[in-house]
Amino acid sequence: MEVNQVQRIGVFVCHCGTNIAATVDIKRVLEAAAKEPGVVHAEDYQYMCSEAGQQKVREAIKEKQLTGVVVCSCSPRMHENTFRGAAQKAGLNPYMVEIANIREHVSWIHKNIEEGTEKAIILTRAAIAKVMLNAPLQAGQSKVVKRALVIGGGIAGIQTALDIADAGYEVDIVEKTPSIGGRMSQLDKTFPTLDCSACILTPKMVDAAAHEKITIYTYSEVEKVSGFVGDFQVDIRKKARSVDMSKCTGCGVCQEKCPSKKIPNEFNRELDNRAAIYTPFAQAIPNVPVIDRENCIKFKTGKCGVCSKVCLAGAVDYEQQDEIVSQNYGAIVVATGFDTIKLDKYEEYSYQSCPDVITSLELERIMNAAGPTKGHLERLSDGKAPKSMVFIQCVGSRCADERGKSYCSKICCMYTAKHAMLIRDKYPDVDVTVFYIDVRTPGKNFDEFYRRAVEEYGVHYIKGQVGKVAEHNGRLLVQGADLIDNRRILMETDMVVLATAIEPNPDVRKIATMLTASIDTNNFLTESHAKLRPVESPTAGIFLSGVCQGPKDIPETVAQAGAAAIKVVGLLAKDYLVTNPCVAKSDELYCNGCSACEKVCPYGAISYEDREVNDHGIREVRRVASVNSALCQGCGACTVACPSGAMDLQGFSNRQILAEVDAICR
Amino acid sequence: MHKTEKDKAILLREMSGANVDKCMKCGKCSASCPSYDEMDIRPHQFVSYVQNEDVEALLESKSLWKCLSCFACVERCPRDVKPAMIIEAVRQMVVRQRGGNYLLPDEVPELLDEELPQQLLASAFRKYSK
Numbered sequence: 001m002e003v004n005q006v007q008r009i010g011v012f013v014c015h016c017g018t019n020i021a022a023t024v025d026i027k028r029v030l031e032a033a034a035k036e037p038g039v040v041h042a043e044d045y046q047y048m049c050s051e052a053g054q055q056k057v058r059e060a061i062k063e064k065q066l067t068g069v070v071v072c073s074c075s076p077r078m079h080e081n082t083f084r085g086a087a088q089k090a091g092l093n094p095y096m097v098e099i100a101n102i103r104e105h106v107s108w109i110h111k112n113i114e115e116g117t118e119k120a121i122i123l124t125r126a127a128i129a130k131v132m133l134n135a136p137l138q139a140g141q142s143k144v145v146k147r148a149l150v151i152g153g154g155i156a157g158i159q160t161a162l163d164i165a166d167a168g169y170e171v172d173i174v175e176k177t178p179s180i181g182g183r184m185s186q187l188d189k190t191f192p193t194l195d196c197s198a199c200i201l202t203p204k205m206v207d208a209a210a211h212e213k214i215t216i217y218t219y220s221e222v223e224k225v226s227g228f229v230g231d232f233q234v235d236i237r238k239k240a241r242s243v244d245m246s247k248c249t250g251c252g253v254c255q256e257k258c259p260s261k262k263i264p265n266e267f268n269r270e271l272d273n274r275a276a277i278y279t280p281f282a283q284a285i286p287n288v289p290v291i292d293r294e295n296c297i298k299f300k301t302g303k304c305g306v307c308s309k310v311c312l313a314g315a316v317d318y319e320q321q322d323e324i325v326s327q328n329y330g331a332i333v334v335a336t337g338f339d340t341i342k343l344d345k346y347e348e349y350s351y352q353s354c355p356d357v358i359t360s361l362e363l364e365r366i367m368n369a370a371g372p373t374k375g376h377l378e379r380l381s382d383g384k385a386p387k388s389m390v391f392i393q394c395v396g397s398r399c400a401d402e403r404g405k406s407y408c409s410k411i412c413c414m415y416t417a418k419h420a421m422l423i424r425d426k427y428p429d430v431d432v433t434v435f436y437i438d439v440r441t442p443g444k445n446f447d448e449f450y451r452r453a454v455e456e457y458g459v460h461y462i463k464g465q466v467g468k469v470a471e472h473n474g475r476l477l478v479q480g481a482d483l484i485d486n487r488r489i490l491m492e493t494d495m496v497v498l499a500t501a502i503e504p505n506p507d508v509r510k511i512a513t514m515l516t517a518s519i520d521t522n523n524f525l526t527e528s529h530a531k532l533r534p535v536e537s538p539t540a541g542i543f544l545s546g547v548c549q550g551p552k553d554i555p556e557t558v559a560q561a562g563a564a565a566i567k568v569v570g571l572l573a574k575d576y577l578v579t580n581p582c583v584a585k586s587d588e589l590y591c592n593g594c595s596a597c598e599k600v601c602p603y604g605a606i607s608y609e610d611r612e613v614n615d616h617g618i619r620e621v622r623r624v625a626s627v628n629s630a631l632c633q634g635c636g637a638c639t640v641a642c643p644s645g646a647m648d649l650q651g652f653s654n655r656q657i658l659a660e661v662d663a664i665c666r
Numbered sequence: 667m668h669k670t671e672k673d674k675a676i677l678l679r680e681m682s683g684a685n686v687d688k689c690m691k692c693g694k695c696s697a698s699c700p701s702y703d704e705m706d707i708r709p710h711q712f713v714s715y716v717q718n719e720d721v722e723a724l725l726e727s728k729s730l731w732k733c734l735s736c737f738a739c740v741e742r743c744p745r746d747v748k749p750a751m752i753i754e755a756v757r758q759m760v761v762r763q764r765g766g767n768y769l770l771p772d773e774v775p776e777l778l779d780e781e782l783p784q785q786l787l788a789s790a791f792r793k794y795s796k
Binding site for chain 1: 688690691692693694695696697698699702703708710738742743744745746
């Protein structure tokens with residue numbers, strides 16, 4: 001093989017404790033590496049990523065005048081930056097470092113030392129072959145727009161926005177519904193302290209609305225996102241509210257007088273009705289109603305206009321149009337929250353057929369003083385007070401089939417204990433039974449809370465999932481089995497409450513697609529690292545807050561919201577970002593102007609321009625590809641699509657890839 | 667060939683096609699079972715008995731003849747374990763072990779009838795020969 005004699009390569013093999021050394025014969029890898037042409041230095045160390053290990057790399061670069069470095073260690077996702085930094089400190093261009101991944105790709109997946117060692121040697125050889133062809137690259141810069149976007153105005157979004165704004169940066173919240181507040185605004189009391197949800201949430205909503213750095217777009221949706229970390233361009237659709245926000249005083253007369261009052265009230269989980277012009281709840285922010293145009297008589301028939309007539313402020317505006325707000329953001333936080341799953345596939349619980357079988361979120365509204373029953377616990381079928389209630393846990397959670405979700409919804413054990421306790425406290429004559437599979441209460445003061453339900457409030461906990469709920473003599477018959485006592489349970493009760501599984505808000509899929517943020521099979525947004533980067537999406541500049549990332553309760557959501565905020569602040573505090581120099585580059589002499597690369601580029605980074613080229617003395621204007629290096633993410637799709645070989649990825653050129661393949665096949 | 671309890675448990679897993687390891691012990695099968703009170707070993711216990719390779723107890727259980735094969739447990743199991751299939755497999759195992767050899771391979775050619783579905787013959791052979 002022809003070898004560039006100028007190159008002086010150093011190979012550093014890491015043991016990673018026993019992570020690599022137990023499955024790979026380090027000595028043999030070293031010997032094999034040392035024999036490769038161009039390699040002038042080879043050494044091993046127990047933890048190459050440690051300061052002492054990096055010191056070895058730096059010293060060798062200086063002493064042996066290395067021009068390239070190969071580190072045989074873990075995945076480049078883990079420590080490529082570490083070793084690039086070490087090289088830079090020793091005066092070597094950081095892009096002259098290559099990683100041979102002999103941990104994730106070798107030791108962790110192989111058991112046989114012989115096979116593992118052979119593969120480690122081959123991967124090392126490939127990395128050496130590649131680094132021989134590496135060229136020094138210079139990272140560029142891109143500006144950072146000092147403004148953040150938060151998608152979702154629940155407790156997660158509000159907290160994230162407040163924390164970012166308090167650090168001195170502008171934040172916009174985009175909320176789909178007419179008010180911020182989210183799920184938390186629907187809750188009555190919160191565990192484990194039993195304080196009133198509205199009492200702790202409303203001040204935060206007010207703070208967010210009053211904050212000079214926060215702009216809230218309610219009844220609005222993100223429509224289009226382009227750009228990249230540091231400078232996203234976002235179009236926000238402000239849906240026509242049909243009420244002028246600057247004029248409305250929030251007096252509420254329009255809602256009272258509106259003749260169209262039979263519309264299912266989403267805020268009360270459709271347990272009662274609202275008017276066509278409405279604010280979702282009394283503490284709504286902004287306290288400005290919207291007209292639900294699909295159900296408004298004026299919009300349907302052209303006649304009516306009562307709300308406009310009664311509005312003393314003259315705020316009602318039937319002519320209002322949707323408005324598109326275009327804004328640039330340095331970072332975007334997704335805080336889209338959750339909903340409960342649909343229960344139409346769980347016929348055995350009779351949710352569809354019996355009004356007295358309800359979900360836990362419906363019970364929250366029933367218990368709430370502002371709810372459909374004004375806070376009185378009563379059966380929805382006949383308005384009678386129940387004497388007995390049954391709670392069923394894990395409805396749709398921990399399911400292996402398509403009816404439910406595979407995961408534990410995490411919050412149900414605690415809110416069920418809360419409901420049981422509140423009912424026993426307020427209505428001591430109501431008998432409460434909870435059917436559980438496991439009671440899961442990890443969390444500060446959580447198990448104590450559940451034990452209080454049992455020991456102080458006399459809630460009956462029965463181990464065993466319920467088999468069936470059916471209407472019976474005007475009551476409900478619950479069929480189950482007590483797995484501890486090994487006996488059949490057939491009990492009559494007045495109300496059944498289903499701890500329904502939660503799922504990410506269905507809209508999150510659309511948003512994730514716009515943001516090119518990855519999402520798992522359950523529609524939860526994926527974090528960059530499950531343990532070490534839990535609030536960052538793998539897509540740079542996108543951050544995660546709240547249940548959109550995974551099931552969590554309010555304290556966890558607030559903690560994560562703060563974590564997402566500090567990550568955003570860390571980004572916005574920079575004036576410029578270092579860009580990845582491993583971007584595509586087109587050779588104008590080879591480019592035939594076919595547009596194949598432009599069509600496959602997922603980032604819109606390639607455009608065509610007419611440029612004068614000098615092709616071996618022939619000067620002519622040709623239509624050639626041009627790469628915007630700020631937009632290019634270095635995915636390499638264009639290099640594969642290019643039929644003439646004009647497109648190449650810097651740092652991963654076709655020559656380098658082929659050299660690696662040759663080295664592997666040697 | 668003498669089969670150990672372990673062999674039988676493995677055989678039961680194969681015959682039933684049920685994956686007992688998916689069970690999360692929620693008991694919804696037993697909760698759904700209309701014959702629950704008639705049974706000495708309950709549907710959810712069938713699953714853990716197979717896991718624990720305690721097959722003899724299952725072979726002697728009167729529950730085998732109380733299960734209605736209504737499949738409510740299969741329908742409602744959140745983990746897709748299929749308890750009724752396990753009970754059916756144990757029943758099969760009992761039937762196969764019972765009595766003598768009523769059907770020998772040599773006798774099969776005589777019994778062949780074009781009208782007869784082959785499946786029937788295969789299943790009869792399974793039931794009536796040891």
